[in-house]
Amino acid sequence: MSHGSLADHSIILCADDFAMTEGISEGILALAKARRLSAASAIVTTAHWPTQARTVVRLRNQLALGLHLNLTFGPPLGPMPNLAPDGDLPRPEILIRRILSGRVDLAEIAAEIKRQLHRFESQAGCPPDFVDGHHHAHIFPGVRRAVITVLKQRFPLGGLLLRDPSDNPISIVGRGVAAGKALGIGMLAAGFGKAATASGFRVNAGFSGYSTFGRISFARELDAFLRFTGTRHIIMCHPGFADNELGSQDPIARSRPEEYAVLSSRPDVPSLIWRPERSGDVSDQCCWANP
Secondary structure (H helix, E strand, C coil), X not given: CCCCCCXXXXXXXXXXXXXXCHHHHHHHHHHHHCCCCCEEEECCXXXXXXXHHHHHHHHCCCCEEEEEECCCCCCCCCCCCCCCCCCCCCCHHHHHHHHHCCCCCHHHHHHHHHHHHHHHHHHHCXXXXXXXXXXXXXXXXXXXXXXXHHHHXXXXXXXXXXXXXXXXXXXXXXXXXXXXXXXXXXXXXXXXXXXXXXXXXXXXXXXXXXXXXXXXCHHHHHHHHCCCCCCCEEEEECCCCCCCCCHHHCCCCCCHXXXXXXXXXXXXXXXXXXXXXXXXXXXXXXXXXXX
């Protein structure tokens, strides 16, 4: 596979939750250094981000680096009396219920998105190559409008990629892994890709990576994720070293080392995936060649 440009059927292997904990970050960094990842998506609301930002930015010549917008985990960066009155962001199911019942302040959410974008840029020293969301909150109704509005203000020429976590239902069912979850998120994401492209942003075409987190081995899941891949196809993953920092707040902690083990040992991973090859100033806005 050619690297540096996004050719048809390019597979973008993206590790989520960078900077959530030290163990997660170190596992992702190890895979990136071994050229076994295309991208990493960073949570910037944690205390780990400033230190980890300085480390991961050194790998930007071979790794796309994105903002993992966080509206569902831990404390926000600024006061959110409507969404986080007790100082902690709500779980995703609670956020969805509040959105559907009209009990969210989108101006408050937009302000937090701006804070997270600023913290990403101020610590990394560059804009994100792409934006997605923890628990896919960036595509939730209402939230998506705030995301696109804020990003359009910051990037009036567009350019960066917004992750669309939906896929063709036939492909989802054909993979046979966590199909209910993938179909549900896909329905929730309906129209997101079209809205993003209408504002000048790139989107992926094809998405997989919804895991059973233990009910099926990750080796088998990865085989399934690699089936029915579209153009600019993103495979989401959650690798990391064993780390109990978050305890019960990280329900997939036990699965992360297994994902790391598979991704670090499967022989064909480096040849299967796309990786950016930047030249000159790696602080350029984004790494995607024109599709």
